[in-house]
Amino acid sequence: MTGTTLPTPLYPLYQEKFGFSELTVTVVYAVYAFGVIGVLLLAGNASDAVGRRPVLLWGLGFAAASAVCFLCATGLGWLYAGRLLSGLSAGLFTGAATAYVMELAPDGGASRATFVATAANMGGLGCGPLLAGVLAQYAPWPLYLPFAVHLALVAGSVAGLLRIRETVRERRPLGAVRPQRPTLPAQVRAVFGPAAIASFVGFALFGVFTSVSPAFLELSLNVDNHAVSGLVVALAFFASTAGQLAVGRVGEGRSLPLGCAGLLAGLALLAGALRWDLLSLVVLSALVGGGGQGLAFRGALSTVAEASPEDRRAAVISTLFVVAYAGISVPVIGVGLLTGPIGLEGAGLVFIACMAVLVSTAGVYLLRQPARSRT
Numbered sequence: 001m002t003g004t005t006l007p008t009p010l011y012p013l014y015q016e017k018f019g020f021s022e023l024t025v026t027v028v029y030a031v032y033a034f035g036v037i038g039v040l041l042l043a044g045n046a047s048d049a050v051g052r053r054p055v056l057l058w059g060l061g062f063a064a065a066s067a068v069c070f071l072c073a074t075g076l077g078w079l080y081a082g083r084l085l086s087g088l089s090a091g092l093f094t095g096a097a098t099a100y101v102m103e104l105a106p107d108g109g110a111s112r113a114t115f116v117a118t119a120a121n122m123g124g125l126g127c128g129p130l131l132a133g134v135l136a137q138y139a140p141w142p143l144y145l146p147f148a149v150h151l152a153l154v155a156g157s158v159a160g161l162l163r164i165r166e167t168v169r170e171r172r173p174l175g176a177v178r179p180q181r182p183t184l185p186a187q188v189r190a191v192f193g194p195a196a197i198a199s200f201v202g203f204a205l206f207g208v209f210t211s212v213s214p215a216f217l218e219l220s221l222n223v224d225n226h227a228v229s230g231l232v233v234a235l236a237f238f239a240s241t242a243g244q245l246a247v248g249r250v251g252e253g254r255s256l257p258l259g260c261a262g263l264l265a266g267l268a269l270l271a272g273a274l275r276w277d278l279l280s281l282v283v284l285s286a287l288v289g290g291g292g293q294g295l296a297f298r299g300a301l302s303t304v305a306e307a308s309p310e311d312r313r314a315a316v317i318s319t320l321f322v323v324a325y326a327g328i329s330v331p332v333i334g335v336g337l338l339t340g341p342i343g344l345e346g347a348g349l350v351f352i353a354c355m356a357v358l359v360s361t362a363g364v365y366l367l368r369q370p371a372r373s374r375t
Contacts, residue, residue: 001090001093001120001121001123001124001125001128002124002125002127002128002131002150002153003063003066003067003086003089003128003150003153003154004032004086004087004089004090004124004125004128005125005126005128005129005210005233005237006070006128006129006131006132006146006147006150007070007079007082007083007132008128008129008132008133008210008211008214008229008230008233009129009132009133009136009214009226009227009229009230009233010132010136010142010143010146010226011025011028011029011211011214011215012214012215012218012224012226012229013136013142013143013226014073014079014143015215017143018075018076018079020076021339021340022212022215022336022339022340022344023336023337023339023340024076024336025211025212025215025336026211026212026332026333026335026336026339027333027336028076028079028080028083029083029207029210029211029328029332030207030211030328030329030330030332030333031080031083031084031087032083032084032086032087032090032328033087033207033325033326033328033329033332034084034087034329035083035084035085035086035087035088035090035091036087036088036090036091036094036321036325037087037091037322037325037326037329038087038088038091039087039088039091039092040091040094040095040318040319040321040322040325041179041181041322042179043055043091043092043177043179044091044095044314044315044318044319044321044322045095045177045312045314045315045318046092046096046174046177047095047096047099047100047168047314048099048168048311048312048313048314048315049168049171049172049173049174049176049177050168050171050172050173050174050177051166051167051168051171052096052097052099052100052103052166052167052168053100053161053162053164053166055092055096056092056093056096056097056100056161057158057161058092059088059089059090059091059092059093059096059097060089060154060157060158060161061089062085062086062088062089062092063085063086063089063150063154064151064154065085066082066083066085066086066089067082067147067148067150067151067154068147068151069081069082069085070082070143070147071144071147071148073143091321093121094121094317094318094321095314095315095317095318095321096314097117097120097121098114098117098118098121098301098305098314098317099305099313099314099317100164100167101113101116101117101120102114102117102305102313103167104164104165104167110306111248111302114298114301114302114305115244115245115247115248115298117301118241118244118294118297118298118301119241119244119245122237122238122240122241122244122294122297123237123238123241125206125237126233126234126235126236126237126238126240126241127234128234129210129229129230129231129233129234130227130230130231130233130234131146131149131230132146132226132230133226133227133228133229133230133231133234134226134227134230135149136226136227136230137225137226137227138227142226184316184319185308185309185312185316187307187308187309188304188307188308188316190307191303191304191307192304192307192316192319192320193365194256194300194362194365194366195256195299195300195301195303195304195320196300196320196323196324197358197359197361197362197365198256198259198260198263198296198297198299198300198359198362198366199296199297199300199320199321199323199324199327200323200324200326200327200358201260201263201296201327201355201358201359201362202240202259202263202292202293202296202297202324202327203293203324203325203327203328204327204328204331204332204351204355205236205263205266205267205270205289205293205355206236206237206240206290206293206328207327207328207329207331207332208270208331208332208335208348208351209232209233209236209286210233211332211335211336212332212335212336212339212344212348213229213232213233213282214226214229214233215344216274216282216344216345216348217229217232217279217282219344220274220277220344220345221277221279221282223279232282232283232286233286235283235286235287235290236286236287236289236290236293237290238290239286239287239288239289239290239291239293239294240290240291240293240294240297241294242290242291242294243259243262243290243291243292243293243294243295243296243297243298244294244295244297244298245294246291246294246295247294247295247298247299247302250295252299252302252303253299255295255296255298255299256295256296256299256300256303256366257363257366257367258292258295258296259292259293259294259295259296259297259299260292260296260359260360260362260363260366261292261363262288262289262291262292262293262295262296263289263292263293263296263355263359264292264356264359264360264363265288265289265292266285266286266288266289266290266291266292266293267285267289267352267355267356267359268352268356269281269284269285269288269289270282270285270289270348270352271348271349271352272285273285274345274348274349274352275345275349297324300320301317301320304316304317304320305317331351331354331355334347334350334351335347335348335350335351338350338351
């Protein structure tokens, strides 16, 4: 997952090199989300049929191909191709890897395994901008060295994956995999709605942080240090991991409404940062909003996974990620479209207002649910 956010602090360098607009940055970023959604819809249940390990090996292959595209980039087309391949890799990872970790857990370790899986996901996403930012600022070849390091990490991941046992006992041929509509088993539907709403808003907040915050830091706050830009973005993902860890204390039933409250506070802090051009508020927004996203997302993922039948668990998890990644793509492109006519600050404030309405509605809906349905 580190490779999927690796280009984040490098976008200003690519803009300088290839001469494209902020709208193009958001489209390049969103291409990744479209790749994820496409794979989840076409092959989100592939690992239920052919096994977890083969699907993850394909995902690592796409990750390596993405790094090669960035290493060879001589124009905008290479960036689109690299982001699309990165999305394909993440689409294969999300459902399969999460289900794999949960199935490898010892008896009684399901909750801990859920945390490990989601922490690896969010922790990897946080390491990407941090790694690329530090290398771009303090090492040579800023547009090449991060992706060379990523190729080495992929090679290590392949070696580790080959040592893990397969957990799918009754495997079927690849021809048995069919494109799937995002349908849900009856026993999952009652818990899926609020889980999907919280996931959408949380990922939308992350989408804006990872696509346009480096430009905001540079243009509005005069922060041109790539390591600082990468760190600010990474803080949101690391705070998400901390929020996921806190679910064990607050309980899954409370984590979704509390997570929505954290997201709302993070959006308010981001609005203040845009309005008054304060770096401190950007950092606080990353920490508070990221923590809220972690609370909401782990509660959502755990609830949905536990309600799913074993033979459809990866498919259901993939459906949840389809909704989440829709949050990364559509609002981010909207911000890019609005940046031209009303500026980056105005576009950000419009985004915040829309997400605040959505997360407030979700929070009220969750609080009005009977306690039993949130347990």
